[in-house]
Structures are given as C-alpha cells and as structure tokens.
Amino acid sequence: SAVISQKPSRDICQRGTSLTIQCQVDSQVTMMFWYRQQPGQSLTLIATANQGSEATYESGFVIDKFPISRPNLTFSTLTVSNMSPEDSSIYLCSADSPSGNTIYFGEGSWLTVV
Amino acid sequence: GQQVMQIPQYQHVQEGEDFTTYCNSSTTLSNIQWYKQRPGGHPVFLIQLVKSGEVKKQKRLTFQFGEAKKNSSLHITATQTTDVGTYFCAELTGNQFYFGTGTSLTVIP
Numbered sequence: 001s002a003v004i005s006q007k008p009s010r011d012i013c014q015r016g017t018s019l020t021i022q023c024q025v026d027s028q029v030t031m032m033f034w035y036r037q038q039p040g041q042s043l044t045l046i047a048t049a050n051q052g053s054e055a056t057y058e059s060g061f062v063i064d065k066f067p068i069s070r071p072n073l074t075f076s077t078l079t080v081s082n083m084s085p086e087d088s089s090i091y092l093c094s095a096d097s098p099s100g101n102t103i104y105f106g107e108g109s110w111l112t113v114v
Numbered sequence: 115g116q117q118v119m120q121i122p123q124y125q126h127v128q129e130g131e132d133f134t135t136y137c138n139s140s141t142t143l144s145n146i147q148w149y150k151q152r153p154g155g156h157p158v159f160l161i162q163l164v165k166s167g168e169v170k171k172q173k174r175l176t177f178q179f180g181e182a183k184k185n186s187s188l189h190i191t192a193t194q195t196t197d198v199g200t201y202f203c204a205e206l207t208g209n210q211f212y213f214g215t216g217t218s219l220t221v222i223p
Contacts, residue, residue: 001159031209042202043157043213058210092156096209102147103211105156 002027006093006106013113018081021109023093028073031096033103034066038089046091049076083113118143118203118214126220133193135217137186137203145206146179146186149213152199157213160188193221 003026013019023032032049047055047068055068070076080087093106118139127133137146145164149157161170163179163186170177176189190197198221203214 033211035213040218042216045210045212048210094211100209101145101162101206102159104159108156 001097002029002095002104004093004095004104004106006109008109009107010110011112013083013111015084015113017083018079019083019111020077020079021091021093023076023078023106025074025095029095030073030100031103032070032076033094033096034068034076034078035092035094035105036089037092037108043092046078049078080111083111085113087111088113118205118212120201120203120214120217122217123215124218124220126222127193129195129221129223130192133190133197133219135188135201135203135219137188137214139184139205142183143179143186143205144183146183147204147206147211148177148186148188149202149204150199151202151216155199157202190219193219195221195223197221 005024007022034046035043036046037043045058046061047057049055049068049070051070051073065081067079090108090110092108094103096103118137120137147162148160150160151157161177166183167181168179174191178187200216200218202216204211
C-alpha cells in the first residue's frame with residue numbers, strides 16, 4: 001500500500017487566514033482525493049485532484065474556497081481559504097491503489113479555526 | 115454523490131458479544147467497501163465486495179453484500195477491545211469513493 005504523508009498534522013488558525021495542507025505519496029498514483037471529516041462525522045469528499053488539470057469539486061465545494069494543486073503524480077496541496085470556525089475539521093488526503101479499487105489515507109490534518 | 119446510510123450510528127457492546135453494522139442504499143451499488151477508523155486515526159481499507167450475495171470472512175469479521183446489491187453488513191463475532199473504532203462502508207462510483215455515515219463501536223471490557 002502507498003504511504004501518504006500530510007503536513008501540517010495539526011494547526012490552530014486565525015479567522016480570515018488561509019492554510020495550505022501538503023500531501024506526499026511515496027509512489028506515483030493515478031487519483032488523489034481530499035476529504036473533510038468533522039469530529040464524530042463521516043468523510044465528505046471535497047474534490048478529486050487531477051494531475052495537470054483543474055480539480056473536480058463535489059457539490060457544495062468551490063475552487064475559490066478550496067484551491068487544489070496537483071503538479072505531479074505524487075504530490076498535492078489543498079488550501080483552505082478565508083477560514084471561519086465552521087472550517088474546523090480534519091482534512092484527509094487519499095490516493096487510489098494501483099488497481100483503483102481502494103484508497104489509502106494520510107494521517108489527516110486537524111485544523112482548528114479561532 | 116449519494117450518501118449511503120449506516121445503522122446503528124453508535125453501538126456499545128460488552129467484550130465477547132457480537133456486533134453488526136448495516137449499510138443501506140436506495141439505489142443499486144456497483145460495489146461496496148468497508149473501512150475501519152480507530153479513534154484519532156485515519157480510515158483503513160478492510161475489504162471490497164462486488165458480487166450479488168457475496169460473503170467474505172476475515173478472522174472474526176464477516177462481510178456480506180445483499181442479493182439486490184442495495185445493502186451490506188459487517189458482523190464481528192466475539193468482539194475484542196481492539197475492535198473499537200468507527201466502521202464505514204463506501205462505494206466506488208466512477209473514480210470517486212463515497213463514504214457511508216459510519217457506525218461507532220465501543221467495546222466495554
């Protein structure tokens with residue numbers, strides 16, 4: 001399975017600021033995804049990070065709020081822009097397996113907006 | 115993407131008791147996957163079911179896909195404290211993975 005590293009693992013952010021989360025995979029992967037998980041809740045797909053093109057966003061998520069980069073097959077970033085307390089959550093990076101039938105997750109980035 | 119519903123949302127069991135979580139969809143699922151997330155951890159893939167009526171076992175865990183491919187279940191026999199966590203079903207639709215609402219399991223020693 002792929003090893004996925006995320007940073008920061010945890011941060012406390014001021015309202016109105018932006019934070020970029022980095023995700024590094026130890027091997028080339030086709031698909032990378034970003035999820036949000038609020039405490040005690042399920043995982044909500046934010047977007048699919050596409051290599052060489054704009055990310056594909058799920059309903060309710062927009063590029064201006066969550067810009068995503070994917071410069072190559074092993075790396076992606078998610079920015080949470082103009083943060084508010086409602087953005088306090090765990091943000092999880094994931095990548096698909098070579099077969100495409102399952103996904104592996106990073107450890108997550110815990111963001112608290114104050 | 116659609117969200118698959120899971121029941122129960124929470125379950126407390128005495129160690130040694132059995133546990134079952136159910137995953138239900140209003141539409142036919144092409145496949146179903148199960149993940150486990152330990153407290154403070156990230157989801158970890160357990161298994162994938164693809165065929166109607168499919169049953170797979172992993173030690174004390176039994177996974178089943180319904181005949182109509184609209185529901186699935188995860189059954190744990192004789193729970194242990196190491197089984198604590200949240201169990202999610204998920205569907206692969208196109209290239210995206212959509213997760214169910216999850217069942218949080220607490221095992222009381």
